[in-house]
Amino acid sequence: MSKILNVDVHHITRVEGHGNIRLRAVDGIVEKIEWQVPEAPRFFEAMVRGRSFEEVQTVMCRICGICSFAHSLAALKAVEKAVGIEVSDQTDRLRILAYGGEQLESHVLHVAYLVAPDLAGVNSVIPLVSSHPDVVAAAIRAHRLGNEWMEMLGGRRTHPVSFRPGGFGRWPSEGELRDLKARLEAVVPDLQKIADTVAALAHKLPRFERETEYVALSQPGVYTFYHGLIASTDSPERTPVEHFERVANEYVVGQSTAKWTRWHRETYAVGALSRFKLNSAFLHPLAARTARALGLDPSCCNPYMNSVAQVVEAVEVVEAGLEQIDILLTRGLRPEPLRKLHPKSGEGAGAVEAPRGILFHRYAFDAAGLCTEANVTIPTGQNHANIQKDFEALAPQILGRGEAEARLMLEMLVRAYDPCISCSTH
């Protein structure tokens, strides 16, 4: 009789959006291994056409509830480029500062609430509240701080309202910045506790390596989430964001409503691990020390380690935030009233590093400032093909482990990418 292994996950849990996993092996031979995305497309690029350049970011941030700041800011950068709006250095710094809050909030949510249950062998974070009360309390404090940081500078914690073309609709006060500084200093021990716990559990992450192409923004001297050129571990060349379509090369496959991408080879990966591999030389001191303590180094090709890289980045954005606040306060905050903006025809692209990887937006406008064309390429969309390739490499290695464990390892692999699946389909 032949030995059959079937793994059939319909709507994988503890991720954003809808994905399915299908594995079928007969007598130790993989017959089928698929990462499927059946998410309902919403057609944002089609339906933003006709809206004014002043509200594009308001529409497009609704692509994603978990990275709405990323979408809002990438859209604003593209719109400002298209319509010819320059922002001040102060505005630029405040946006970068605001954006750190989303990285912290999103990374803590992912590592502590979605990934940690797998390492502890439970179904959700709820049992951890009693089994690991101290570290859960630390995670909740760090998550709350990320949220309140975003709310202070974006007006709301999901779908920000203060970011507008040209600047801010509401300016923070120096007192608010000083308050944020004190709170960022106070969260460091909480992040340390989270890092210590992850370090103690990291041996439970599967030891699986598959080298691939890693893509992220890169900017000399900065561990960047906001500015820079498009970099790849496959090439010394740097591509300007204006040409992002040459990087993503999107195409449609039957197993996914989200488009797939490829660049120098069949697939590439984006996200915290890619950023770490390309930019770790520019980490702040405490973040660099955290990476060493967690055993993370730039040669790592284990996709499960993406969650570990997120812990390092949570520390990084706090350190970078403290530095940014010091610069803003030393120079003195000078609120800039919003200028009257004039519509203009034009076209432009913008990119940021969303918590889960590089994100691209492009728009064109007519002379009345109404959107005529839109194109958006999402981090998780860029990871789907890479997840499929990881699956193909991993599946033959886990056939002997039985259905439950094979299933867990495949699910954990998807979770490691911190996918935003509904976002990837948009």
Place this chain on the structure above:
Amino acid sequence: MGKPRVAIFDFACCEGCQLQIVNLEEDILGLLGLVQPVEWREALSDRSDEYDIAIVEGSITRAEDEERLRGIRKRAKLLIALGACATIGGVNKLKNACDMEDVRRYVYGRAAAMPHLATEPTRALDEVVKVDYKIHGCPVSRRELGAVVRSLAMGVEPVIPNYPVCVECKLRETVCRYEYNEVCLGVVTRGGCNAPCPAGGGWCYGCRGLVDDPNVNAARDVMDKYGRTPADLQRRLALFNSPGAVSCPKS
């Protein structure tokens, strides 16, 4: 009597409203004392077909999703629509001003005809099944969300506000956006959010839907006072409330 069993489901949306449950931070622990979550794909690996209250986020845009929603409705004693995508169709309804073939072609190009990319005009949940309660907003206010769940767990009728957002701006002493020569929908939009958008330096987009009985005269007075026309309001309203007011360009 045990705690009511609660299941959370999502359809076409950004899942930002579910995120507000996580954003309750420590307060989630209090809610867990009142209700028992039995299925919540985004946060738990538990699953169950037996639940008293279904909280449903997102809009319906495909036949398969309609069928899934009907199944949820059948199993649930109470069905709550969570957020604008579920209560009024949300931003997803912008699509309804366009031709469905055209949006598919625009986004997927030559592959547009592939069957898995099919789509229908967006519908709010109550255009498909009976909805017992609506928690408004894009995203929902987590304070209101907590209050509704607490009321239902205790068998009390939740109170959903029916006054315009302007009331809350006045209470917060926010300078009106019309003073900045901007158009704001707070005059006709259902309050209850505590008006965070005007306070944050934006304007109200009407994500909570219209008040039951919009005071058209008051709205007209504001328009007159600031030299604005109902057409200005209409344009803005199209984002959340009146698909078709802005026509979709053909590609």
